[in-house]
Amino acid sequence: MTVLLVALGAALGAPARYLADRAMRARHGPAFPWGTFTVNVAGSALLGFLAALPAGGGAMAFAGTGFCGALTTYxxxxxxxxxxIEGGARSRAAVYAAGSIVTGLGAAFCGMAVAEAVTA
Incomplete structure (x- = not known):
């Protein structure tokens, strides 16, 4: 049953990632990978939120492992x-890498804080 929940969550997360990336590229162009940045930060916030909830294993399998796992992409x-880097945009690559890590960790922390606030 758990495998099915993970698969169902992933079946929703992967198309969401694809559509978000397409929307961000259409809006901002291809110079910076805003789509991946956005889904990784959003997924980090959601996973932080879910991890701090007293939810059961089924909810975490579906939404955490399945949906967030397919939505985010390392x-x-x-x-x-x-x-x-290969395209000569070393500064942009550094900002992307550092920004993704710092913002993703911050988003996970904020997600956990929100979950703790609403369950207190």
């Missing part, structure tokens, strides 16, 4: 960082 983050 491999694309790495690929896009390398592509920026």
């Amino acid at each position: 491999s694309t983050f790495g690929y896009e960082t390398v592509r920026l």
